[in-house]
Amino acid sequence: MSVQTTRRGFLAGGAGLMLALTLPLDRARAQAVISGPFAPNAFIRIGTDDLVTVMIKHIEMGQGPYTGLATLVAEELDADWSQMRAEGAPADDKLYANLAFGAQGTGGSTAMANSFMQMRKAGAAARAMLVGAAAAEWGVPAEEITVKAGVVAHAASGKSSGFGALSAAAASQPVPEDPPVKSAADFVLIGKDRPKLDTVAKTNGTAQFTMDVYRDGMLTVVVAHPPKFGATVTSFDDKAALAVKGVEMVRQISSGVAVYATNTYAALKGRDALAVQWDDSAAETRGSAEMFDAYVKAATEGGITVEEQGDMPDMAGAAKVLEAEYRFPYLAHAPMEPLDAVIEVKDGRAEMWFGSQFPTFDKPTVAKALGIAPENVAINVLLAGGSFGRRAQGSAHLAAEAGEVAKAAGRDGAFKLVWTREDDLKGGYYRPMTVHKFRAGIDADGKIIGWENTVANQSIMMGTPMEAMLKGGPDNTSYEGSTNLPYQFGARRIGWARMESPVSVLWWRSVGHTHTAYAVETFLDEVLEAAGKDPVQGRLDLLPPDATRERGVIEKVAEISGWAGPVRDGKGYGIAYTKSFNTYVAEVVEVEDRGGVPHVTRVWCAVDCGIAVNPNVIRAQMEGGIGYALGTALHNHITFAPGGEVEQSNFHDYPMLRIHEMPAVEVAIIASDADPTGVGEPGVPPLAPAMANAWRAVSGARQYQLPFGGAIS
Incomplete structure (x- = not known):
């Protein structure tokens, strides 16, 4: 059974308002990234069931951007907190760049700082579109309409509506490029304690991490890395590794020797059975x-x-x-979830699922490893079980290794690259x-x-x-x-x-x-x-x-x-x-x-x-x-x-x-x-x-x- 995580239930809740607001607005770009029946969104999706899903451009690894950035949208949208949802944005640095450093990535404690006004403007624009739709449908002046806790209302006529019933009409409204936002004195949600949006899913086990992703025919891959930094492979003997039940192939890549198997246990046993000779001439040999x-x-x-x-x-x-x-x-950073990534290659295209902290670096790196154009690589950014900086890789070494693993296989297919705790602590x-x-x-x-x-x-x-x-x-x-x-x-x-x-x-x-x-x-x-x-x-x-x-x-x-x-x-x-x-x-x-x-x-x-x-x-x-x-x-x-x-x-x-x-x-x-x-x-x-x-x-x-x-x- 295949599982695709970040696009799961993408149209769940029915068709609705899809707002493309990137400040500057780029609806065409958003359309290319996220398809849907209306103008697709960069940050906000409102379904006919009244649910508001916020696309979060910063990876959620426990530090709270799903909750914090959704709060900004909810505040300006005047939504009720119970209707808010959050989802990781896919890799696209033109839509989802970190405004602090111009690339899609999370780091330097910048998630809230760079998004504060951007997400508020996105919420305010969506609110204006809902109000505009209500005004047109009810035949009343827009300035007489109020929005409170997810309800759009016109007191004089007694008419009211949830967001969902107005979403289709709102989608045809012009998108304000610079809508006004609230003054601090009018905040309803900002400054108040709110439960984190991802807590329930992480508690009941429904949250999707990289290890939860399984693709049809997927092989699990572990890599034998050099025991000394700077060492390289001289030669290896894979005869014993290939004799392990479940091991399907062994390939040399730039970072070591990769073992491919039908399950994690077999991959690890196969790696244990490898005989690798290392060249330490350029390695760190000091204590x-x-x-x-x-x-x-x-x-x-x-x-x-x-x-x-x-x-x-x-x-x-x-x-x-x-x-x-x-x-x-x-x-070492020692996050509870060591590094892992899933990559699927098919017909000259690649799709990945992993906790990518810097998609801007990871996407072209994978493309280079596979020998394909970056536009033929899609990255779904998943939840991560901690990072503390470990996933913020300027070298994009995990993405590079995943790409090399897929390339070295010599065929299309799906591969899950897994680092063990030992790999992580010894891996630099x-x-x-x-x-x-x-x-x-x-x-x-x-x-x-x-x-x-x-x-x-x-x-x-x-x-x-x-x-x-x-x-x-x-x-x-x-x-x-x-x-x-x-x-x-x-x-x-x-x-x-x-x-x-x-x-x-x-x-x-x-x-x-x-x-x-x-x-x-x-x-x-x-x-x-x-x-x-x-x-x-x-x-x-x-x-x-x-x-x-x-x-x-x-x-x-x-x-x-x-x-x-x-x-x-x-x-x-x-x-x-x-x-x-x-x-x-x-x-x-x-x-x-x-x-x-x-x-x-x-x-x-x-x-x-x-x-x-x-x-x-x-x-x-x-x-x-x-x-x-x-x-x-x-x-x-x-x-x-x-x-x-x-x-x-x-x-x-x-x-x-x-x-x-x-x-x-x-x-x-x-x-x-x-x-x-x-x-x-x-x-x-x-x-x-x-x-x-x-x-x-x-x-x-x-x-x-x-x-x-x-x-x-």
């Missing part, structure tokens, strides 16, 4: 300790200057000089290993007169299609969060040393802020301590008068946590502040010393993300980010044995946070009338430094290396 030695040397040499302010003083003239060196390991695309070197000087009055920080790590963007975004400059994602600090230091210099390795690296939830926040906020805490200043007041004193949003979250988190200093009642309290992805977050962490091991009992979080479209989603993302960051800080690292092989393989040696380790979390959302910003990532960066500051306060231990639970060098 973690040797790598860190090189990184420390580069950081000590200072790198290139990426930010400089004032003249760095002679630190010998300072009353106190503090220095520190921080080491951060490679990190990690958060880069990083070293920070710090030096700061304070004068006799405790004032910071100089601040120097050099960062050494690999570039994520250079050498990928994303490099064009750098416009010839250094990769700022490697050190973001160490520059543009709000604090007023006397003088500062930030350096960056680009490191090279065959180990593949990628964005990891909150990208550069994952390490810069920890290094900056823990070192700053030590500097403030040396100056005799309170951690909260010391940060506030360093802020300029116009830093109102920074000040707002720091003061709010101090208020809700009842801040009374770093130690009380035998517990440690630490604070950290970070602005990432244009969202301001401050967190206070409460830590207990349990036999020399830190245990986080409570976390308070204040977040300013502009207009809070759905407070429920914002709180969930802050809580989830805190849990994700805490588990990583306590447990996680990817390490290399001497010789270059990854030592971790599954959750037994790359553990996730357990329920008994999760603290109580209180989130305060700062009221704001600013345009909304991202919440998927900004909850992560402050947690680990606040925890480290609290741990230092209660135990005296200074943590210059993560994770807390184990040495990496």
Whole structure:
């Protein structure tokens, strides 16, 4: 039986209004992508059953765009929340481009920020078309018609209608290109808690993920990847693999050796039976300790200057000089759903079903692998079981591998490419290993007169299609969060040393802020301590008068946590502040010393993300980010044995946070009338430094290396 997921039930609910609004409007393009009896939609479909389906251009991987963006449409459409539905938009960057970076993709916590006005305009246009249809049918002035909770009404005549009965007529109405939208004072749904639209389906098992997709005659494929990064296949013997019942073929592709079978078990057994010889001549063969030695040397040499302010003083003239060196390991993303993709090739065309986070890159990559035109490739974007950056592949390596698997088969057919947990943890695309070197000087009055920080790590963007975004400059994602600090230091210099390795690296939830926040906020805490200043007041004193949003979250988190200093009642309290992805977050962490091991009992979080479209989603993302960051800080690292092989393989040696380790979390959302910003990532960066500051306060231990639970060098 064939299952096709993202187009399932496409005309369910009957024919209705299909609105094509892309800002700018492109009805012809929408018609080519989504067929239907009326003008097809880019964002909105209204059926005769009154259901409103919103096409979401951002992949839903748990962070809430299905709910958040549907809320924007519902608000301007004046729909009732019960009639709202959401569906993943197919790959088409002309219709569904992320307005933040001009390509169809999800990342950088931009889903809400780039869609805020676009989706509201789409909803307002649909409302205007429904009103226009009602006015024509009832013979009344459009300005006398009201819309509320999904009901279109004319009070004077007593006439009313749901959306569905008007949808066919509304489809023939002209589409307003720039309809007015509501003022914030008139919001009905925006700013209110709403249940997530995908929760029920994910709870009852009806939600469709890539592993749920089965096509007629489909083969499951697993790939034997090299055990060392940069290694390539010299030769292989597939005789034993082909002897496994269910294995149908074995093919070499650029990333390794692919085993095709009638089921997953057979594919895995066949891969186990392979005998592969690898060429390690271009591979990474250093262990973690040797790598860190090189990184420390580069950081000590200072790198290139990426930010400089004032003249760095002679630190010998300072009353106190503090220095520190921080080491951060490679990190895997470890989403609950490892990578997978389904591809079907037939008559020179290809269709894919998978959690594509960057369809703009995936579509041409698959086309190139197959030797066909991009317009002959269709990608259905499915739900994803987490990502944290793992699916945001500038190299489109998963799509490339799927395309090569289909091409190497030598025939038309359907193929499901599956990565196991071990493949994922050993397969790279990690958060880069990083070293920070710090030096700061304070004068006799405790004032910071100089601040120097050099960062050494690999570039994520250079050498990928994303490099064009750098416009010839250094990769700022490697050190973001160490520059543009709000604090007023006397003088500062930030350096960056680009490191090279065959180990593949990628964005990891909150990208550069994952390490810069920890290094900056823990070192700053030590500097403030040396100056005799309170951690909260010391940060506030360093802020300029116009830093109102920074000040707002720091003061709010101090208020809700009842801040009374770093130690009380035998517990440690630490604070950290970070602005990432244009969202301001401050967190206070409460830590207990349990036999020399830190245990986080409570976390308070204040977040300013502009207009809070759905407070429920914002709180969930802050809580989830805190849990994700805490588990990583306590447990996680990817390490290399001497010789270059990854030592971790599954959750037994790359553990996730357990329920008994999760603290109580209180989130305060700062009221704001600013345009909304991202919440998927900004909850992560402050947690680990606040925890480290609290741990230092209660135990005296200074943590210059993560994770807390184990040495990496």
